[in-house]
Amino acid sequence: MGYSGTGLKPVHSAVSVVDNYEYVPGTVHLVDLEGDLHVRKEDGNSDIILIPPPSSNPNDPLRWSKRKKQVQFWFLWWWAFFLAAIVNFSGPIYDTWVEVLNTNYNQLNTSSALCFLFLGVGCVFLQPTALKVGRRFVYMLCTFLGILSCTVGGGAQNVHYLYVSNIFGGLAAAPVDSLVEISVTDVFYKHEVGTYVSYMIFALYAGSYLGPVAAGFVVDDLSWRWTFWILTIIMGVFAFLQFFIMEDTTFYRDTNVDDVEDEILSQIQSRTASRAQSIDLDDHENDHGKSAEKVRTQAANNSVDADDSSIDYNIPKRSYVQRLKMIETEYNDPRSWFVLFLRPAFAYFPAVIYSALVYGSQMGWLSLLLVTQSQIYSDVPYNFNASMVGLTNVGAFVGSIFGMYYGGPLADKFIIHMSRKNKGVFEPEMRLWMMIIPTIINAGGLLAYGLPSYYKAHWAWSVVLGQGGIGFAMSASGAITIAYSVDCYTKAATDCLVFMLFIRNMIGFVFTYVFQYWLDACGLKLLTWLLFMISVVIxxxxxxxxxxxxxxxxxxxxxxxxxxxxxxxxxxxxxTKPT
Structure with a gap:
């Protein structure tokens, strides 16, 4: 990054060095330590810089009130929770299906593998669709696909019905893996994204863990078909509420993180030059301190949040009815659908590939629980019924709660702390220090699940320590690595997420498809050690x-x-329209 003219305006380039500060993608000023930068900050007294800054458009989702952001987020959270339950609730029903549908575990695993396959395919096609016609349309479409999935499953006469049900279920739940994270970045700032992404990942795993718990009780008290009928009713209610509550967060931005960073670097360079000149003219430190304080005071007065004074009132604010329209054409991405479809294929960055491997390997741990739970706990010495098998998932659920906090709010606090120590500059790798504990607990949790189950030890070992550890590590490491890849390549965030999640779901497809064959060939003990080594390496x-x-x-x-x-x-x- 060079400087042109006397105004010291930075000229953007891919890599730059200014005053011993090296700028590369992902490196940004997150904290204004001296308080004199003329940038938007979190509130009147905060030194946390808002990235990206809100635009002057009153319809910008970044300008939503905190209450509205929370209402929209938590509605989407529950939507994601139930979609995750639809695709992962069936573990306790495997033994029942083997008997009543005249099938076997390999065919049932193939059915689940199809779900992962279409989770991956779905995000590839639905993500560009959401960018072109709006998030709201895609979310409502997927609600109806979820209803269709449950309707087919509830009427299943053989395993082929489950194949079809899982295909529709995978397509319906595809946004839970990719689009919900983009919706988070639509309304929250960089220093908040890790927290809310971790909440969304928790929704994914909470649905995956609690779905089987509820399914087990429904099977015992009603029948396995009612597991589908109940979800059909729930998603029907969601379809009704969605129409009136869920608003679109689609908003195409011209300003990007690099523009903000350029402006910050320009101000820092100007400040440095001004102070050098001031020292040359007057060597009295007290006078210089007063001058610097005056600069900070003026900057603080001019540096406002996303307040009313910076809104362009020439742009009409949308009415409630306008905000509920199904197709977004005003604030959508102007580029062709095919451009948006192809772009993720070019997002093969090392950070994204690593995140995809971490997130994808978690499908292996999820497959381990899905495939083995019924076989382990329904057999001697446990002899659990369907509801008790489902209850074993509570261990993973509780672990994921702690993982959510660790990988989200705690990680966000940690990177702010590290940025302060680094002169206000944030480096994405700061977040990766938080991977130490999940790496250890993930490996230990796999051993604590598989080995006690193999040796027929008390169920508490595998449920509390094993599934609890796995749940913690999956929730924490997923949030950390997704936030890391977005931090590194913010301008290409949606492309990176689609690339990463396509790889992740293809890994899940392969894992689930071969898992029973792998288990039969290796046995539970050897397979546990193999998964342990994979987790440590990845x-x-x-x-x-x-x-x-x-x-x-x-x-x-x-x-x-x-x-x-x-x-x-x-x-x-x-x-498709002028930019």
Whole structure:
């Protein structure tokens, strides 16, 4: 980054050094330590910089009130929770299906594998659709796909019905893996994203763990078909509420993080030059301190939050009815659907690949629980019925609660603390220090689940320590690695998420498809040790990024700049409306 003219305005480039500060993708000023930067901050007394800054448009979701943000977020959270339950509740029913549908575990695992396959395929097609026609349309479409999935499953006469049900279920739940994270970045700032992404990942795992708990009781008290009928009713209610409550967060931004960082660097350079000049003219420290304080006071008065004074009132604010329209054409992405569809294929950054492997390997642990629970706990010495098998998931659920807090709010507090120590500059790798504990607990949880089950030890070992540890690590590491990849390549966040989650779900598809064959060939003991080693190698990869992560970002900066350009690929597929 060079400087042109006398105004010291930064000229953007992929990698730059200003006053011993090296800028590469993902490196940003998150904290204004001296309080004199003319940038938008969290509130009147905070030194946390708002990234991205809210626009002057009154319809910008970043300008929503805190109450409205919370209402919309938690409605989406419950929607994601029940979609996750639809695709993961069936573990306690496996033994019943083997008997009444005349099938076997391999066919049932194939059914679940199809769900993961279409989770991956769904996010590839639904993500660009959401960017073109709005999040609201895609969320409502997927609600109806969820209803269709449960209707087919409830009327199942053989395993092929379950195949179809899981295909629709995978498509319906695809946004839970990708689009909900983008919706989070639509309404929350960088220093908040980790927290709310962790909440969304918790919704995914909470639905996956509590779905089987409820299913077990429904099977025992009613029948396995009622597991589908109850979910059909719940999603029907959601479809009604969605129409009146869920608003669209689609908002195409011209301003990006690099523009903000350029402006901050320009101010820092100007401040440095001004202070040097002041020292040359007057060597009295007291006078200089008063001058600096005056600068900070003036900047604080001018640096306002997303308040009314910065709103462009020439732009009409939408009415309630306008905010409920199904198709968004005003604030959608102007680029062609095919451009948006193809862009994720170019998001093959090291940080994204690592995050995909961490998140994808979790499908292995989820498959371990899904495939083995019924086989382990329904057999001697436990002899659990369906409801008791389902209750074993409470261990993973409780663990995921702690993991959610650790990987979200605690991690966000940690990066703010680290940024303060780093002169206000945030480096994405700061977040990866939080991977130490989940890496250890993930490996220990796999051993605590598989080995006591193999040796027929008391169920508390595998449920409390095993599933609890697995639940904690999955929830924490998922939030940390997703936030890390978004931190590294913010301008290409949606492309990185689609790339990462497609890889993750393909890993889940392979894991689930082969898991029973793998278990039969290796036995539970050997398989547990193999999964233990896989977890250590993949999760432990954070050490590589702690040492070389910034170097990777620096080497990929040119490619990042190229694919982040708004005209990337548009010469092949022209924009559908003027930018």
């Amino acid at each position: 999760n432990g990869g954070f050490v590589i990024f702690l040492k070389w992560g910034k170097a990777f970002r620096k080497k990929t900066a040119a490619h990042y700049e190229r694919i982040s350009r708004k005209d990337f690929l548009t010469r092949f597929f022209p924009n």
